[in-house]
Amino acid sequence: MQTPLTIPVPVLRLPRGPDGLSRGFAPDGRRAPLKPEVPGIQECPIAQESAESQEQRARANLRERYLRSLLAMVGRQVSFTLHEGVHVAAHFGATDLDVANFYVSQLQTPIGVQAEALLRCSDIISYTFKP
Amino acid sequence: MAMRQTPLTCSGHTRPVVDLAFSGITPYGYFLISACKDGKPMLRQGDTGDWIGTFLGHKGAVWGATLNKDATKAATAAADFTAKVWDAVSGDELMTLAHKHIVKTVDFTQDSNYLLTGGQDKLLRIYDLNKPEAEPKEISGHTSGIKKALWCSEDKQILSADDKTVRLWDHATMTEVKSLNFNMSVSSMEYIPEGEILVITYGRSIAFHSAVSLDPIKSFEAPATINSASLHPEKEFLVAGGEDFKLYKYDYNSGEELESYKGHFGPIHCVRFSPDGELYASGSEDGTLRLWQTVVGKTYGLWKCVLPEEDSGELAKPKIGFPETAEEELEEIASENSDSIYSSTPEVKA
Numbered sequence: 422m423q424t425p426l427t428i429p430v431p432v433l434r435l436p437r438g439p440d441g442l443s444r445g446f447a448p449d450g451r452r453a454p455l456k457p458e459v460p461g462i463q464e465c466p467i468a469q470e471s472a473e474s475q476e477q478r479a480r481a482n483l484r485e486r487y488l489r490s491l492l493a494m495v496g497r498q499v500s501f502t503l504h505e506g507v508h509v510a511a512h513f514g515a516t517d518l519d520v521a522n523f524y525v526s527q528l529q530t531p532i533g534v535q536a537e538a539l540l541r542c543s544d545i546i547s548y549t550f551k552p
Numbered sequence: 553m554a555m556r557q558t559p560l561t562c563s564g565h566t567r568p569v570v571d572l573a574f575s576g577i578t579p580y581g582y583f584l585i586s587a588c589k590d591g592k593p594m595l596r597q598g599d600t601g602d603w604i605g606t607f608l609g610h611k612g613a614v615w616g617a618t619l620n621k622d623a624t625k626a627a628t629a630a631a632d633f634t635a636k637v638w639d640a641v642s643g644d645e646l647m648t649l650a651h652k653h654i655v656k657t658v659d660f661t662q663d664s665n666y667l668l669t670g671g672q673d674k675l676l677r678i679y680d681l682n683k684p685e686a687e688p689k690e691i692s693g694h695t696s697g698i699k700k701a702l703w704c705s706e707d708k709q710i711l712s713a714d715d716k717t718v719r720l721w722d723h724a725t726m727t728e729v730k731s732l733n734f735n736m737s738v739s740s741m742e743y744i745p746e747g748e749i750l751v752i753t754y755g756r757s758i759a760f761h762s763a764v765s766l767d768p769i770k771s772f773e774a775p776a777t778i779n780s781a782s783l784h785p786e787k788e789f790l791v792a793g794g795e796d797f798k799l800y801k802y803d804y805n806s807g808e809e810l811e812s813y814k815g816h817f818g819p820i821h822c823v824r825f826s827p828d829g830e831l832y833a834s835g836s837e838d839g840t841l842r843l844w845q846t847v848v849g850k851t852y853g854l855w856k857c858v859l860p861e862e863d864s865g866e867l868a869k870p871k872i873g874f875p876e877t878a879e880e881e882l883e884e885i886a887s888e889n890s891d892s893i894y895s896s897t898p899e900v901k902a
Contacts, residue, residue, distance in 0.1 A: 426554070427553070427554045427555060427556035428553055428554075428555060428556060429555070429556045429557075429558045430555050430556065430845065430848060430855050430856075431855075431856050431857070432558055432560065432854045432855055432856065433854045433855075433856050435560065435561070435854075436560050436561070436562045436596070436601030436603070436843070436854065437600075437603055438562070438563050438564045438603050439564040439594070439603045439606060440603075444605055444606045444607075444608050444643055445595075445603060445605025445606055445643060446595075446604060446605035446641070446643035447604075447605075541566065543566045543567070543590055544566075
C-alpha cells in the first residue's frame with residue numbers, strides 16, 4: 422500500500438530548553454510578583470555571622486578536600502558504579518569546571534574498551550580508586 | 553495535502569521522565585510540570601514546552617509532580633522520602649514534608665489548602681498546608697505501595713491505587729467506601745472531574761470507571777502494555793502510551809484506533825491532555841517530553857499551519873502532475889523551505 426503523501430506540520434521554533442546556567446524562574450518573567458523588600462531582621466547579627474562564617478569555612482574545607490581528591494585520581498584506575506547496576510572501570514583524566522563530566526581513557530565497558538570517553542556525572546552513582 | 557504530526561521535543565532532563573501534570577488554565581496560560589529520575593523536576597509553559605525553571609532541592613529521583621489549579625504552587629514526591637511544596641512562580645521551596653519511605657504521588661485540593669501524599673509506606677497522608685508543622689492525617693489500608701492518590705468528588709473523596717487495587721475513601725470519615733481488584737498491576741490512574749470518570753490502565757487495557765461508584769463504564773485493549781492514558785476534556789478522544797514506545801489515539805465513543813505515533817526512544821511512562829485539549833504531552837524513559845497536537849495541522853502554540861493556497865513561499869508548492877516524485881524528495885522540498893527544523897524521522901500511522 423502506498424503511503425499517502427504528507428507534509429510535516431511546520432513549527433515556528435523548537436521549545437526552549439534550560440539555559441544550563443541557572444535554575445530559571447526569571448524575575449522578569451511574565452508571572453514575576455513584585456518582591457516586597459523584607460526589612461532586615463537584625464537580631465544578633467554577630468552571632469549569626471559567626472555561625473554563617475563557620476559553615477562557610479567548613480564548606481570551603483570540604484571543597485578543597487574534594488578538589489584535591491580529584492587531583493589524586495589523575496592517571497589512576499577508577500571503578501565507577503552507574504545506574505541500572507552497571508559497573509565500568511577507566512583511567513581518570515580530568516573533570517570539567519562544574520564537575521559535570523569526567524574525561525576518562527581506556528573505559529572498560531560490557532561491550533568493549535573505549536579509548537577515550539566522557540562520563541556524565543549525573544549517570545555516576547559512586548566511584549572508587551586506590552591512591 | 554495531508555499534514556503529518558510534528559511532535560515538539562522538550563529536552564533538559566537527563567534521566568527517565570516518570571510523571572507529568574498540567575495546571576488549570578490561568579491568566580498566563582497553562583503550565584506543565586515533569587517529574588524525573590534525575591531529581592530535578594521542571595516547570596514549562598504548557599502550550600509551547602518552553603522551560604521556565606527547575607525545582608532544585610530533592611536528593612533523589614522524583615516520582616510524582618503536580619501543580620495546583622492556578623499554577624502558583626507545585627508539589628513533588630521523591631525517593632528521598634520527602635514530598636516538597638514549591639512556589640511555582642519563584643521556584644523557591646516552601647515546605648519539606650518528611651515521610652518514612654519513598655513518596656510516589658502528590659495531589660492538591662481545588663483550593664490548594666490540602667496536599668494528599670502516598671508512597672511505599674502504604675499510607676495516605678493529608679497535610680494542611682496552612683499548618684505545615686501539624687501532623688498529617690493518615691489513612692491506612694493499602695497492602696502494597698501506593699502508586700497514585702487523587703482527590704475526587706470536589707475533594708470530598710480520595711481515590712488511591714496500589715499494585716493490584718484501586719480504593720475509594722471518604723475524606724471526612726477517613727474510611728474506605730469501595731475498592732476494585734485487578735489481577736494485573738495497575739500502571740496509572742487519571743480522574744476527570746466533569747463527568748466523574750476514572751481512567752485506569754493495567755496490562756494492555758485502558759479502562760473507564762465511574763469515580764463515584766467505581767462501576768466499569770467501558771474498556772479498550774491496546775496492541776502493547778500501556779503505562780498511562782488520558783481522556784480528552786471533551787471526551788472525544790483518549791491517548792495512551794506504553795512499552796512499545798508508541799502513542800495511540802482512540803475515539804472514546806467507538807474505541808477505534810485513530811492515530812499512532814512513533815518518536816520516543818524508550819517506553820512512555822506518562823501521557824496527559826492539556827486542560828484545553830489542544831495538545832497532549834508524553835514523558836518517556838528516553839528522558840524527553842514530547843508535545844503532540846490533538847488536531848494535526850491546526851495553528852496552535854509553536855505549530856503553524858500554512859494552507860497551500862495562501863503560502864507565501866514558506867512551503868514549497870508541489871507541482872501538479874508529479875507522479876514520479878518520491879516522497880523523500882517532497883519532504884526535502886518541504887523542509888528546505890518551511891520552518892520545520894526537525895529531521896524527518898518517519899512518524900506515520902503504523
